[in-house]
Amino acid sequence: MKQLLFGLFCFMIVFCKDQNIDVETKTEIKEPIKTNSVRMSIQWEYTNFPLEMKIYELSGSVPMTVWTTATIPQDQKSPIGKEIEDGEFLMKPGTKKQFLLVAKNDLDKEIYFFAAPHSALPVEHSFGFKFKCLCVNHAFFIPPKHFWYRVVEIRTSPDFLGDHLTLRHNLIGISKARMNEFTKASKETIHSEHE
Numbered sequence: 001m002k003q004l005l006f007g008l009f010c011f012m013i014v015f016c017k018d019q020n021i022d023v024e025t026k027t028e029i030k031e032p033i034k035t036n037s038v039r040m041s042i043q044w045e046y047t048n049f050p051l052e053m054k055i056y057e058l059s060g061s062v063p064m065t066v067w068t069t070a071t072i073p074q075d076q077k078s079p080i081g082k083e084i085e086d087g088e089f090l091m092k093p094g095t096k097k098q099f100l101l102v103a104k105n106d107l108d109k110e111i112y113f114f115a116a117p118h119s120a121l122p123v124e125h126s127f128g129f130k131f132k133c134l135c136v137n138h139a140f141f142i143p144p145k146h147f148w149y150r151v152v153e154i155r156t157s158p159d160f161l162g163d164h165l166t167l168r169h170n171l172i173g174i175s176k177a178r179m180n181e182f183t184k185a186s187k188e189t190i191h192s193e194h195e
Helices: 002-026 176-193
Strands: 038-047 053-058 069-073 080-083 088-091 096-105 111-115 119-121 129-132 140-142 146-156 164-174
Touching: 069 140, 080 096, 088 096, 111 176, 140 146, 164 176
Parallel strands: 038 164
Antiparallel strands: 038 088, 053 080, 053 096, 069 146, 096 146, 111 140, 111 164, 119 164, 129 146
């Protein structure tokens, strides 16, 4: 019996040691390099959110500032320019780019949602950029047969390292009641913090 227990103990030590080596190998971080062009990729995951979020250039017809957020009927003229295909574009280190996040609600019901904080991959390329986006602890609303849009901005520092960066948000659909509760609680919290 003692030999069986000793053998099992030795097996567990070897097995656990092998598992740690495997984990260390998978999480090895490679040092990024300086490049003249960074391929940015904006991606989405959806949780109870029935629409698709896309990114577009600003049309230039109306000047807009970062974080401008609005909804417009689908038959109305909009500031939405050309779609940025596959959510990818190039940036030079030390520059900024503004663009629109756009969701089209073709449904006959209102849509309420918020965005979880974005993730940046590969992690070793996530130093030296700022994304003024939609994960600002705020809930959003899209009426039926409307476009929803938000002006966002990405900035890269002049010493940004890496040749690509993927930024991913999860959009989470919520009920009108939850949005109202959250909005009320946010106002009360903000008010008390400024006293």
